[in-house]
Amino acid sequence: MKTKPTTDSWNTILKRYSASILFFGISIFIPLFMENGYLNLTEAKAHALYLTVIPAVMLSGIASFTQIINLRGKKHEAHRKADINGLDCILACFAVTILFSALFSRNTAEAFWGNAGWSVGAATMLCLVAAYFILSRHYAGTANAWFFVLAANTVIFLLAIFHSMGLDILGLHANIVPRQFYLYVSTVGNVNWLSGYLCLILPAFFVFFLMATDQMTVILYGCVLTLGMMNVLLCLSESIFAGIWICAFFALPFILRDSKRIRRLGILLFSFGICTLLVAYLPLFAEKQRRARGLFSILLDWKAAFLFCIAGCLCFFVLPALWDKIGKKAVEKIIISTEILMAVSSVVAICILIRSYDNSWGNNRGQIWNTSIEIFRNFSLKEKLIGVGPEMLRFYYDGMTSHSLLVLTSHNEWLQWLLTTGIWGGILWAALFLWLIISYFRSHCREHGKIAFFLPLMAYLGQAMLNSPNAMNISLLCLFLALYRKN
Numbered sequence: 001m002k003t004k005p006t007t008d009s010w011n012t013i014l015k016r017y018s019a020s021i022l023f024f025g026i027s028i029f030i031p032l033f034m035e036n037g038y039l040n041l042t043e044a045k046a047h048a049l050y051l052t053v054i055p056a057v058m059l060s061g062i063a064s065f066t067q068i069i070n071l072r073g074k075k076h077e078a079h080r081k082a083d084i085n086g087l088d089c090i091l092a093c094f095a096v097t098i099l100f101s102a103l104f105s106r107n108t109a110e111a112f113w114g115n116a117g118w119s120v121g122a123a124t125m126l127c128l129v130a131a132y133f134i135l136s137r138h139y140a141g142t143a144n145a146w147f148f149v150l151a152a153n154t155v156i157f158l159l160a161i162f163h164s165m166g167l168d169i170l171g172l173h174a175n176i177v178p179r180q181f182y183l184y185v186s187t188v189g190n191v192n193w194l195s196g197y198l199c200l201i202l203p204a205f206f207v208f209f210l211m212a213t214d215q216m217t218v219i220l221y222g223c224v225l226t227l228g229m230m231n232v233l234l235c236l237s238e239s240i241f242a243g244i245w246i247c248a249f250f251a252l253p254f255i256l257r258d259s260k261r262i263r264r265l266g267i268l269l270f271s272f273g274i275c276t277l278l279v280a281y282l283p284l285f286a287e288k289q290r291r292a293r294g295l296f297s298i299l300l301d302w303k304a305a306f307l308f309c310i311a312g313c314l315c316f317f318v319l320p321a322l323w324d325k326i327g328k329k330a331v332e333k334i335i336i337s338t339e340i341l342m343a344v345s346s347v348v349a350i351c352i353l354i355r356s357y358d359n360s361w362g363n364n365r366g367q368i369w370n371t372s373i374e375i376f377r378n379f380s381l382k383e384k385l386i387g388v389g390p391e392m393l394r395f396y397y398d399g400m401t402s403h404s405l406l407v408l409t410s411h412n413e414w415l416q417w418l419l420t421t422g423i424w425g426g427i428l429w430a431a432l433f434l435w436l437i438i439s440y441f442r443s444h445c446r447e448h449g450k451i452a453f454f455l456p457l458m459a460y461l462g463q464a465m466l467n468s469p470n471a472m473n474i475s476l477l478c479l480f481l482a483l484y485r486k487n
Helices: 007-032 041-072 085-103 109-114 123-138 145-164 178-183 191-211 215-235 239-256 259-281 284-291 295-301 302-326 329-354 361-377 381-386 414-440 451-463 472-485
Strands: none
Touching: 007 041, 007 123, 041 123, 041 472, 085 123, 085 191, 085 259, 085 381, 085 414, 085 472, 109 123, 109 239, 145 178, 145 215, 145 284, 145 295, 178 215, 178 361, 191 239, 191 259, 191 361, 191 451, 215 239, 215 259, 215 361, 239 259, 239 329, 239 451, 259 284, 259 302, 302 329, 302 361, 361 414, 381 414, 414 451
């Protein structure tokens, strides 16, 4: 005999539905959503975010309201201790800081909606913090849910490949300036946005690929990761290397402790070598080959492809057998030595970058950053403390342009939050990632599958040093924060 659902069970169902709306909306709907091609991309992604979050918040709000009414009728209801941790407190304080900054900005409406920048205003961030709390408490999806995300990303990656060949099969480039054709790919937008998107989504797929237990799942994730690696080569945005490097630092202990994971890493390295050859020498990618600069000009060469293929073969055939012979203690020493070497290499690379830094550095990012620092120095005490309001920087760059485009953001997420939300907002944003890194070591995240939700956050941290937040990528950031918190 079936029992009739109680009010409490309906509340739980509604909250889980709201969390599922957020999961699929953020991971599928927002990345795929477009309006009028690339001409109003920032607004389109923000609209998709509102269409996702508002219904979910309403459902969750109805469930919470009925639950409160129900509890009032129970005199002896036991009170549960609030499940709140440091990450929750940081995000809640950050939401308050953003709202406070918007209310006291020179134009509250523009700061609230983000109309003066990339549409990451107070409304966007408040929606995302609300989404974080709903997802981190009520999402109950299974591994099968990620197959829908895989399908969506297959479309996204294939479109980026077609666009890099000069093929616009969906007409997304209609009315775009011809010189920007290769700067905007797939449904995610410009190549810098693609860089951030890949840094978020590929690390999760990578861990799922390493941990898959059945052959079909391994094949599916392997195929999508191969398409994703093609996108890494085609985005031509060097910010992706910062994300990959930081991600690799935290991922290596997880990979090197298991010979099966090393073998699967070898498959991906070999595949990356083949992708490098295809992008470097296929005539279809001639325009992308011509645009390759810096590290990409080194990477898109047969020598680099050969090295990746050799590394893949070593990981597949040699290292697993060696790992089984040398024992766990020796493996731990190798891991520690590798991590130290990566840390030292990072310091050396940073020193080299500082020595070469000037106004033209990073596609004129040097000039934008220098101007941003000067702007902050000239702020009043109030502006230094609470900022000038989300997405309000265009009023302070005084007509400054980069590649003939008006500069709207600082092109560095740390500077962006410092200038727009002040010292307090900058401290909270730094505290967010500091909490995550401490949590990585305290929870032994490197030893289990929870790292699938941690690595995207670290990769985002790396690429965000060269990019400003946009509605699509920061939505994914909040999704992975919630999944990491829940797990």
